[in-house]
Amino acid sequence: MSVFTRSQADREALLLPELASLTAHHRANSEGYERILASLGIAPDADFATIADLPWLPVRMFKTHDLKSVPDSEVFKTLTSSGTTGAGASRIYLDKEAAGAQTKQLGATLQEVLGGERLPMLMVDTIGIIKNRRSFSARGAGVLGMANFGRKHTYVLDENDQPDVEAVKKFLAEYGDKPFLIFGFTFMVWQFLYEVARDHGLDLSNGILIHSGGWKKLIDRAVDNSEFRRRFKEDTGLTRIHNYYGMIEQIGTVFLEGPSGNSLYCPDFADVVIRNPETWEEQPVGEPGVIEVVSTLPRSYPGHVLLTEDLGVCNGIDDGDWPGKHFSVLGRLPKAEARGCSDTFSGAAA
Amino acid sequence: MTTLTQRFPLSDAVSVGDLVDELRAAPPGGRLRVGDPRIVEFVTKFARKLLAPATARRFPELASLGFFLRKGEIAKALSTLDTSGSALRFPRGLVFHVPPANVDTIFVYSWALSALAGNHNVVRVSSRSAGAAEAVLEALNAALSEVDASVAEAVTATQRMVTYDRSDEVSGALSLAADLRVIWGGDGSVAALRKYPLAPHARDLTFPDRSSFAVASVAGWQRASAEERRAAAEGFYNDSYWFDQAACSSPRAVFWVGDEPGAAAAGSEFRTLLASVLAAKQHVTEPAMAVQKRVSAYGAAVDGLVKEIAFDGNGLATLELTDPAILPREWLGAGTFANARVSSLSDLVPIVLRKDQTVSQFGFTAEELTAFAHELAGRGVDRIVPFGSALTFSAVWDGYDLLHEFSRLVTVQA
Numbered sequence: 001m002s003v004f005t006r007s008q009a010d011r012e013a014l015l016l017p018e019l020a021s022l023t024a025h026h027r028a029n030s031e032g033y034e035r036i037l038a039s040l041g042i043a044p045d046a047d048f049a050t051i052a053d054l055p056w057l058p059v060r061m062f063k064t065h066d067l068k069s070v071p072d073s074e075v076f077k078t079l080t081s082s083g084t085t086g087a088g089a090s091r092i093y094l095d096k097e098a099a100g101a102q103t104k105q106l107g108a109t110l111q112e113v114l115g116g117e118r119l120p121m122l123m124v125d126t127i128g129i130i131k132n133r134r135s136f137s138a139r140g141a142g143v144l145g146m147a148n149f150g151r152k153h154t155y156v157l158d159e160n161d162q163p164d165v166e167a168v169k170k171f172l173a174e175y176g177d178k179p180f181l182i183f184g185f186t187f188m189v190w191q192f193l194y195e196v197a198r199d200h201g202l203d204l205s206n207g208i209l210i211h212s213g214g215w216k217k218l219i220d221r222a223v224d225n226s227e228f229r230r231r232f233k234e235d236t237g238l239t240r241i242h243n244y245y246g247m248i249e250q251i252g253t254v255f256l257e258g259p260s261g262n263s264l265y266c267p268d269f270a271d272v273v274i275r276n277p278e279t280w281e282e283q284p285v286g287e288p289g290v291i292e293v294v295s296t297l298p299r300s301y302p303g304h305v306l307l308t309e310d311l312g313v314c315n316g317i318d319d320g321d322w323p324g325k326h327f328s329v330l331g332r333l334p335k336a337e338a339r340g341c342s343d344t345f346s347g348a349a350a
Numbered sequence: 351m352t353t354l355t356q357r358f359p360l361s362d363a364v365s366v367g368d369l370v371d372e373l374r375a376a377p378p379g380g381r382l383r384v385g386d387p388r389i390v391e392f393v394t395k396f397a398r399k400l401l402a403p404a405t406a407r408r409f410p411e412l413a414s415l416g417f418f419l420r421k422g423e424i425a426k427a428l429s430t431l432d433t434s435g436s437a438l439r440f441p442r443g444l445v446f447h448v449p450p451a452n453v454d455t456i457f458v459y460s461w462a463l464s465a466l467a468g469n470h471n472v473v474r475v476s477s478r479s480a481g482a483a484e485a486v487l488e489a490l491n492a493a494l495s496e497v498d499a500s501v502a503e504a505v506t507a508t509q510r511m512v513t514y515d516r517s518d519e520v521s522g523a524l525s526l527a528a529d530l531r532v533i534w535g536g537d538g539s540v541a542a543l544r545k546y547p548l549a550p551h552a553r554d555l556t557f558p559d560r561s562s563f564a565v566a567s568v569a570g571w572q573r574a575s576a577e578e579r580r581a582a583a584e585g586f587y588n589d590s591y592w593f594d595q596a597a598c599s600s601p602r603a604v605f606w607v608g609d610e611p612g613a614a615a616a617g618s619e620f621r622t623l624l625a626s627v628l629a630a631k632q633h634v635t636e637p638a639m640a641v642q643k644r645v646s647a648y649g650a651a652v653d654g655l656v657k658e659i660a661f662d663g664n665g666l667a668t669l670e671l672t673d674p675a676i677l678p679r680e681w682l683g684a685g686t687f688a689n690a691r692v693s694s695l696s697d698l699v700p701i702v703l704r705k706d707q708t709v710s711q712f713g714f715t716a717e718e719l720t721a722f723a724h725e726l727a728g729r730g731v732d733r734i735v736p737f738g739s740a741l742t743f744s745a746v747w748d749g750y751d752l753l754h755e756f757s758r759l760v761t762v763q764a
Contacts, residue, residue, distance in 0.1 A: 032652035039651040039659045039670075058645045065652045277637035278664060290637060309641060333638045 003108045003267040004256075004322035011271055011324055012051060018296050019304055020048050023055070026302035029069035033057075033302040052273045052282040056292050056305045059090075059249050068093035070300045079141070081248040090249055098300040102252025103148070105297055109254050109267045110149055113208055113242050120175035121150025122168070122207070124184025124193045126157035139185060139213075141248065146210065150181045156192050163196045172202060179206050185213035186243070190223060198235040205237030212244045212254075216331070225328075229261050245329050249303050253295040258321030264329070265322045270295040272327055274314045275307070288313040288330055309333045352520050357475055358490045358511040366523040369510065373444055373470045374527070377507035379500050382468035384439050384757055385428040388504045389465050392497050394421045399489035409482040411455050411592070412489075418743060419462055427745045427753060428466060437759045441468030443529030445756065448543055450535030451476035458486050459743050460532055460752070461511070467756035470508040472524060477513050487511065522546045530555060530756070555755050557598075557748055560707035561679035562740065564589075564601035565695065568608025570713015571616040582712045583623035585738025589710055591633060592741055594684035599708040599733075599740045603677040603688035605698060607714075613691040625662040628685075635664035635684065643667050643683035650678055656688075675701050695722040702730040707748060709734045 006014065027034045027044065037055055048054050061067060068075065070093065077099050079092040094102065129140045147153060154171040158164040171180075182204070184193065189211045197204055209232070215224060223231075225243065232238040245264050246254040255264040255272065266272055273292040274283045283289040291312040298304045311330040320326040353363040364372075382389060399405065400416030417423070431439055445464045449457030461473050475483065490511070494502050514520050525531055525546035533543045536559040548554065564586065571579065590600050604620075606613035635643075647667050650656040655678060658670035667686040671677060674690035674697070682688075692698055695718060709731050711719060719734050732749040735742070745752050 035651045035654065035656075036648045039656050041658070057648065058641050060641070060645045061648055061652075064645060064649050067652070277640060290641070307641065307644075309638070333641065334636070335638055 001108070002112055003105070003269070004112055004265055004324075006268045007323045008317045008325060011266075011268070015269070015271060015294070015296060016048065016051055019051060019054055019294065022296060022299065022304045023048075025299065026069045026304070030067055030302050032065060032067050033069070051271055051294055054294070054305045056273075056307045057302060059247065059303075059306045059308050062090040062092060062249050062301075062303070063088045066091060066093075067303075068301045070095045070098075075300075079248055079251060081141070092249055092251065092303065093301050095300045098298070101297055101299075103145075104252075105267065105269060106145070106252045106254060107149065109256055110210065112256065113210070113240065113259075114149060114181060115179070118149065118151045119179055119181040119208070120152040120154075120171070121147070121181040121183065122154050122156060122171055122193075123147065124156045124182065124189045124211075126159065126161050127155045128159055128161075142185070142212070143183070145251075146183045150183070156184070156196070163192050165196055165200055168193075168196065168202065169200070172204075176203060176206055179208060182207045182209040182211075182238075184211055186211045186215060186228075187213060187217035190218055190221070190228065194228075194232060194236065197238075198231075203237055204232070205239070207238050208240045208242070209238060210242050210244060212246065214329070214331075225262055247293070247306075247308065249306055250293055250295050250298060252297045253293065255293070255327075258326065260321055262328060263315045263320050263326035265320065265326050266324050269297060272312070272314070272325055274312055274327065277333075283314065285314045285316055290333065291327070291329065352514060352517040354512040354514040354520060356510060356512055357487050358509070359494055359506045360491050364512075366520045369472065369512070370444075370523060370527045373472060373508065373510065375507065377504045379504050382441060382470070382504070382508060384431060384441060384468045385466060386468050386504075388501045389468070390421070390424060390428075391501050392493060392505050393419050393424060393462055393466060395497055396490055396493040397421075399493055400486075405485055405489065409485055412482055412485060414742070415455050415458055415486075418459065424466060427463075430745075430751070431467075431753055431757065436762050438762060439757050439759055441470075442756060442758050443469065444527055445469045445471045445530045445532060446524045446528035447471060447473040447532045448534065448539065449473065449475070450539065451478050455482050455486060456534055456743075457483075457511075459747075460534065461509070463745060463752045464530075464532070464756045465509055467753055469530075469756055471510065473511045474524075475511050475513050477515065479513075518546075528552055533557065555750065559705065560598035560748065561705055562599050562601050562708035562710070563603040563605065563677065563706065564710040564712070564737070565605045565607055565698070565714070566616065566620070566711070567713035567718075568606055568612040568616050571620070572612065574713060579619065580623060582737045583620060583627050585736070586620075586624060586710070586712075587627045587631065588738055589740035590687075591628075591631075591685060594639070595686070596681050596684070597741055601687070601708075601710050601740060602679065602682070603671075603690070605674060606689075606691045607695055607697075608691075608693070610691060617689060617691075621660075621662060621666070621668055625666055628663070628665040633665050637664075639684050640664035643686050646682035646686055650682070650688075674698070677701065679703075679705065695719075696725060698722075699725045702726055704730045706730040707732050708740050710737050710740045711735070712737045 027037060042055055074095045075093045076096040077094045080089040125143050129143050154167055156168055229241050243257040244254045253270045255266055258265050271294040274289040275292055276283050276289050288311055291308045291310045293308060294305050310332055312327050313330060314325050314327045317325050351365055353365055355363055397416045397419035400412045406413035447460050457473050461471055464471050525548055529552050531548060532555045533540050534557040540556045540558050606617050647659045647669055650669055655676050656669040657672045660668045665685050669688045671688050671690040674692050677688050711734055
């Protein structure tokens with residue numbers, strides 16, 4: 001069953017009460033969250049007229065503070081991610097129920113483009129990324145999480161991080177004539193799959209590519225989303241390409257690119273608000289701002305309304321491939337840095 | 351072998367061994383004296399370059415520096431070194447300065463005072479220096495070409511500003527060669543440099559992490575005219591926003607001293623005035639900084655330090671403390687102020703730590719402030735200054751009389 005069905009009006013009507021009750025739930029169960037809202041003067045019985053009225057937390061709070069809405073004894077899994085800012089790791093606490101819901105909803109979301117069947121899967125990464133469980137990177141977690149949605153996994157890179165063309169050829173010979181799944185981080189997909197497939201004339205036309213991770217590393221090569229899609233189509237036959245946007249702080253919630261490309265869509269249990277960084281009001285369609293991600297999944301920690309550190313723009317409402325808002329990610333907010341006489345830059349001396 | 355880039359005087363890269371040898375030699379024209387006229391002439395010429403309208407407009411902090419180094423100011427500072435009786439004052443020798451990477455100009459104050467005390471100096475300028483620091487180096491090099499040849503020779507022989515990549519070899523050799531090592535830039539920098547031993551007779555002059563707060567008298571506020579209140583907000587703006595509130599001497603908390611209703615009224619009027627100063631100065635807060643402030647403010651709430659958070663736009667965040675004793679001392683983002691009330695300055699005495707550097711004040715009398723200082727008894731707080739003067743550098747800094755630190759005494763008895 002699809003999770004891309006709700007118009008924006010339906011979404012507001014159905015999600016708002018659920019999100020408001022989640023807000024109350026987190027206030028009742030997370031002392032830290034309650035203190036934040038209380039110090040902002042938000043009354044316990046406050047009424048929220050729209051999703052955009054809900055109080056948001058900066059996502060970086062999960063790097064600086066432990067915020068959870070379940071007792072320690074019920075914590076089933078703690079997710080950590082270092083992120084890219086180097087400001088320590090986010091710690092996300094899941095209880096059993098939340099962990100189950102995350103996997104289930106991620107699956108439901110991906111089913112939209114994968115169908116119900118587990119497809120043979122080409123992983124554009126090295127097996128090494130998931131082997132060292134102790135130093136589990138965000139990339140490793142992504143690869144491992146996504147591996148569940150496929151079978152007969154073939155890794156594109158060998159143990160020395162070199163493209164294993166023979167392995168890819170063998171995979172395609174065996175499974176390439178029917179739909180198969182390709183997963184990887186955007187820059188790796190470009191560098192290791194696209195370039196290899198082009199140079200060896202590989203046919204990827206039955207592939208369904210799911211990728212994420214941003215375009216920053218591809219800017220130098222003058223590759224944006226349109227160019228990415230165009231070149232894959234022309235040189236490898238691959239047309240079913242779905243970028244997605246998501247973060248470990250809202251794991252289970254992915255904003256998936258629609259079939260026509262260049263816009264990300266919210267699953268039915270999620271929404272986005274693009275905020276003006278001056279007034280923090282919601283921006284109209286077409287005006288860039290800071291992305292806030294909203295999801296009903298986070299129940300074990302107060303992560304249901306999070307202000308990200310990414311810039312984005314809402315491209316339209318109920319007028320794209322799927323209903324609801326659709327948006328693009330424009331890049332990261334530049335990091336805040338201060339001048340001063342203290343060690344604001346660590347390791348300034350020696 | 352690591353070489354050092356010579357930024358002032360502009361010259362070829364040099365090995366640390368050669369640099370130390372050159373700096374140890376007596377300069378042409380004879381060893382520098384305390385207040386050596388050659389250095390005074392050079393520094394004065396340099397100050398005039400900083401005060402040139404084009405430079406001062408681009409970097410207002412350089413105008414302050416130029417003002418500090420004018421001939422009259424230098425003479426006044428040097429006059430504090432007059433010794434009586436049989437003690438003679440001499441330079442310490444070779445001084446190695448390690449300034450912070452992220453304050454563009456502090457290395458110049460430290461270097462200039464040390465040079466005026468007659469020392470040979472080597473200053474490590476960060477490779478990340480930019481803007482004002484580059485302008486300083488340009489002005490120094492320009493001044494050098496405009497002074498008498500004899501002055502230029504003496505300066506070139508004794509004063510060096512260098513850049514080098516992180517290197518145990520260089521930091522170690524310069525530390526060992528130094529008679530005095532001056533470390534700015536916080537606890538981390540001090541700890542990192544202390545790995546390198548000094549010569550047995552040498553010592554460190556350190557400027558570790560500090561934090562500062564403001565005090566405002568409720569009675570003083572009530573006595574003040576509308577104009578004085580407005581000026582207080584402007585002064586406070588300069589103290590706080592010039593270096594994104596990250597300078598050690600920028601206030602991070604504001605204590606209103608007096609009765610509760612008076613403090614509430616004064617505090618709220620002050621906040622409104624400060625917000626209007628921000629608007630008038632067209633202060634811009636980068637979105638990332640605005641988010642940083644939310645993270646800090648919400649974090650303080652989670653930690654139980656704060657009972658009320660108020661935002662006046664992105665530029666000004668006020669955090670009402672649950673208890674004045676738990677003021678946050680770390681940087682929370684540009685324009686984020688902890689706020690609390692106390693009944694008297696005496697209430698702050700137990701709260702003060704050695705780490706506290708500057709108290710910016712409004713509305714107190716000299717007697718009240720002196721009594722406060724006596725109560726603190728040197729346990730913390732190095733300077734008490736009016737709103738608007740928090741960032742004004744002085745030859746007495748962090749409790750050190752710098753010219754005295756940069757020189758030594760020799761006694762002679764016949």
